[in-house]
Amino acid sequence: MDNIKVEIKELKKYFEDLLGPENVKTNEPMSKHTTFKTGGPAWYYLTPENGEQIAKIIDLCNKTGVKYHMHGNGSNVLFDDEGYDGVIIATCDNMTELIRDNNVLVAGAGVTLARLAKEALDGELTGLEFASGIPGTVGGAVVMNAGAYGGEIRHVIVTATVYDCESKEVKILGNKELCLEYRKSIIMEKPYIVLEACFELCHGDKEDIKETMNDYNSRRREKQPLNYASAGSTFKRPEGYFAGALIEECGLKGYRVNDAMVSEKHAGFVVNTGNATTKDILEVIKHVQEMVYEIKKVKLEPEVRIIKK
Ligand SMILES: Cc1cc2nc3c(=O)[nH]c(=O)nc-3n(C[C@H](O)[C@H](O)[C@H](O)COP(=O)(O)OP(=O)(O)OC[C@H]3O[C@@H](n4cnc5c(N)ncnc54)[C@H](O)[C@@H]3O)c2cc1C
Structure with a gap:
């Protein structure tokens, strides 16, 4: 071409x-x-x-x-x-190859974290329990350094194979080169596309791994509004605070614009209760940011990525 x-x-x-x-x-x-x-x-x-x-x-x-x-x-x-x-x-339809070799998993960018975690469980490998309830793909999880319950992608990833859109080369980046921090990675700053990732895990007890996954997932069901459409935590955790607690303390639970609403169950989640538009959701996000800044003097930054037309 x-x-x-x-x-x-x-x-x-x-x-x-x-x-x-x-x-x-x-x-x-x-x-x-x-x-x-x-x-x-x-x-x-x-x-x-x-x-x-x-x-x-x-x-x-x-x-x-x-x-x-x-x-x-x-x-x-x-x-x-x-x-x-x-x-x-x-990536989620066709880049879904997943290979397990002893304690190493190599996953295409489109493999879901749920499947990755299940593969780890099947192989009696511990380290990915945190990921079983995060509804993203490997590619998105590397970009965001996804994490929960003390676990993060950066704890288990060895390398990511990326396509560099500028040099037009495929590169293999090691854990350190990925610069994984809280909801941040080098992929956000460079013209890189994640093609696959390699994870190294430790052998563990299958029942323990399963129990931990079940525990994390039941905590999610208990605390999070999983019955509504959302993108999980809408805001990043500001240093020294929890976004959900700040929002709740500002009395914003239940604040809504049309069908977009600050969840009554977990104030850190903006949810779509039916037919919300992106505009409605963005209005809720803006209002929350303004109120939390006015009342608490804390700046909330969205974790969710806003894609312009
Ligand atoms: C109910 C719910 C609970 C959640 N809980 C958590 C949680 O506990 N912890 C957590 O960290 N997150 C959580 N999330 C947020 C989300 O699941 C994660 O951020 C996840 O890693 C995003 O993956 P994705 O594949 O959906 O990425 P997308 O949303 O599709 O994309 C996210 C970003 O990554 C980029 N991207 C995606 N794939 C690639 C690729 N192959 N190469 C380069 N860039 C790419 C996109 O361009 C975009 O900028 C939750 C979301 C929901 C809905």
Whole structure:
């Protein structure tokens, strides 16, 4: 596909030739692919199988000046109600290879954390118990350094294989090079795409691992509003505080704009109680930020990533 001149309207044919028509959707509502269940249509929604296909998609996007967005399970993103004028590259359908070799798991970017954790359990491996209830993919979890109950991706990841969109090279980044901190990684700052990740775990007792997973998941059910659409904790934990406690202390539980609401069960979650739009959710987020700053003088930063049209 080198040196071809492609018009935007011709992209569909190129994508279909590259990926097969079944992996190319046009005008795809992002509300179908996000846990918040909001977001308008994306020009293209593509489900590639590997890094080579991703490289070609990106090459084509660059040549045509069309923007692109990497997508995992959409469990930490808010898409504009007007949609996304570009190409969504989604890993969760076809980049799902998972290999276990002794105490090492190698997972494609689209493998869900639930499946990764189950594989660890089946292999009697401990270290991923924290991940079993996080509804993201390996790619999204590396980007966000996902974590819960004291566990984090950075504790178990050995390497991530990434595609560097600038140098057009595939690179293997070690744990330190990934610069994993609280909900932060080098992937957010560089033009990197996660293709797969390798995790090293320790042998453990299957019953203990299972019990820990069950305990974490029942704590989630007890404390979190899992009956509503959301993106989990809406805000990052501000240093020295808990976002949920601050919001609750400001009397904001139940604050709503149309169907978007600060959860009554856990104030750290903004939820979609029915037909909320991204605009409604953003209005709730803004109000919460303003009130918490006014009353507590603490700045809340969204954890959820806002994707512009
Ligand atoms: C009910 C609920 C509970 C949650 N609990 C937790 C929790 O306990 N702990 C926690 O950390 N999070 C939690 N989350 C948030 C979310 O699940 C995590 O942030 C998760 O890691 C996001 O993964 P994803 O695949 O859904 O990523 P997406 O939401 O699809 O994407 C998130 C970001 O990663 C980028 N991205 C995705 N895949 C790639 C890739 N292959 N290469 C490069 N960039 C990529 C996207 O562009 C985007 O910027 C929760 C969410 C929900 C809905």
